[in-house]
Amino acid sequence: MAVLVTGGAGYIGSHTVYELLERGREAAVADNLQTGHREAVHPKAAFRRVDIRDRAALDAIFQELAIDSVIHFAANSQVGESMREPLKYYDNNLGGTMTLARVMLDHGVGRIVFSSTAATYGEPERIPILETDRTLPTNPYGETKLAMEKMLEWVANAGGPKFVSLRYFNAAGAHAGGGIGEDHRPETHLIPLVLRAAAGQSDYIDVFGDDYDTRDGTCVRDYIHVSDLARAHILALEYLEKGGESDVFNLGNGQGFSVMEIIGAAGKVAGRDIPLRIRPRRAGDPAQLVASNRKAGDVLGFTPLHSDPAGIIASAWKWHSAHPHGFAQA
Numbered sequence: 001m002a003v004l005v006t007g008g009a010g011y012i013g014s015h016t017v018y019e020l021l022e023r024g025r026e027a028a029v030a031d032n033l034q035t036g037h038r039e040a041v042h043p044k045a046a047f048r049r050v051d052i053r054d055r056a057a058l059d060a061i062f063q064e065l066a067i068d069s070v071i072h073f074a075a076n077s078q079v080g081e082s083m084r085e086p087l088k089y090y091d092n093n094l095g096g097t098m099t100l101a102r103v104m105l106d107h108g109v110g111r112i113v114f115s116s117t118a119a120t121y122g123e124p125e126r127i128p129i130l131e132t133d134r135t136l137p138t139n140p141y142g143e144t145k146l147a148m149e150k151m152l153e154w155v156a157n158a159g160g161p162k163f164v165s166l167r168y169f170n171a172a173g174a175h176a177g178g179g180i181g182e183d184h185r186p187e188t189h190l191i192p193l194v195l196r197a198a199a200g201q202s203d204y205i206d207v208f209g210d211d212y213d214t215r216d217g218t219c220v221r222d223y224i225h226v227s228d229l230a231r232a233h234i235l236a237l238e239y240l241e242k243g244g245e246s247d248v249f250n251l252g253n254g255q256g257f258s259v260m261e262i263i264g265a266a267g268k269v270a271g272r273d274i275p276l277r278i279r280p281r282r283a284g285d286p287a288q289l290v291a292s293n294r295k296a297g298d299v300l301g302f303t304p305l306h307s308d309p310a311g312i313i314a315s316a317w318k319w320h321s322a323h324p325h326g327f328a329q330a
């Protein structure tokens with residue numbers, strides 16, 4: 001029996017496939033390679049280039065590969081793009097999950113661990129953010145992820161697969177083996193862009209706003225190592241396998257770091273000063289996003305192994321130094 005990882009060629013999905021295989025589990029990957037990389041797929045995972053909106057193709061995978069659980073990453077995930085092209089997000093994120101849920105029902109597959117986001121909260125009411133806090137997304141990306149959570153909840157209530165929704169905060173870092181890491185095209189995330197500036201591949205890192213109500217005026221985020229995220233997915237799957245009820249969990253370190261603190265830590269890791277320039281605020285950025293990770297600790301037994309941003313950045317720097325242009329193929 002295999003675990004199907006949709007989006008297993010993407011950043012967090014590929015790390016989760018490595019984690020599954022390192023634990024001796026069987027993994028299959030369904031990815032349309034729209035944003036994922038074939039090279040990121042572990043050679044021991046069965047790979048099918050499939051769009052999850054293609055019901056017949058998914059059906060064939062479930063049939064052929066004896067899928068008994070799903071870890072679902074396949075989605076579009078850029079906040080800015082979602083503001084410009086909302087229907088792309090409804091179609092792929094919500095539509096894709098609907099088709100996946102249908103095929104799971106057809107095959108009697110009873111477990112899904114699902115990739116959600118801190119963007120479901122929108123502007124937080126308080127820090128740290130609890131799972132029970134208000135969810136009021138401020139962009140179609142967060143809105144579709146919240147709708148996916150709710151859809152899975154109604155499906156579970158009707159006797160369908162049990163689910164765990166994992167609301168990630170800021171994923172960062174790379175696999176310790178050095179073979180996979182972060183490669184978004186276009187890249188919009190802070191840490192890879194800081195490392196490009198550190199490597200001299202760009203002239204500056206742009207700091208989006210220094211007039212927020214935070215300790216140094218720049219935005220505060222909760223950075224979590226991608227391998228910790230990957231491990232949390234396996235814990236969530238095991239929780240469902242042991243009969244755990246459907247639920248939602250934050251995944252973060254529970255500690256916030258400002259943009260300036262990240263740039264400072266990256267400068268130490270790279271051993272050089274990183275040139276920066278202050279730019280206007282980026283639309284839609286909350287001042288602070290920091291998780292309460294207590295529930296994931298209490299219920300799933302999840303403790304992040306990498307809580308220090310310097311260590312997280314060092315693993316990203318190792319990947320970046322070995323692959324300055326990312327994977328060989330887009």
Ligand code: UFG
Nearest residue numbers: 079117118119188189190193206207208219221259282285
């Ligand atoms: N930032 C910069 N300069 C850059 C890029 C980012 O100053 O060149 C700042 C952003 O303004 C933000 C922080 O660095 O304050 C982190 O930005 P990222 O783009 O790396 O990440 P976000 O916090 O915007 O995004 C994360 C997840 C999304 C999720 C979002 C919720 O990656 O999936 O949180 O708001 F939707």
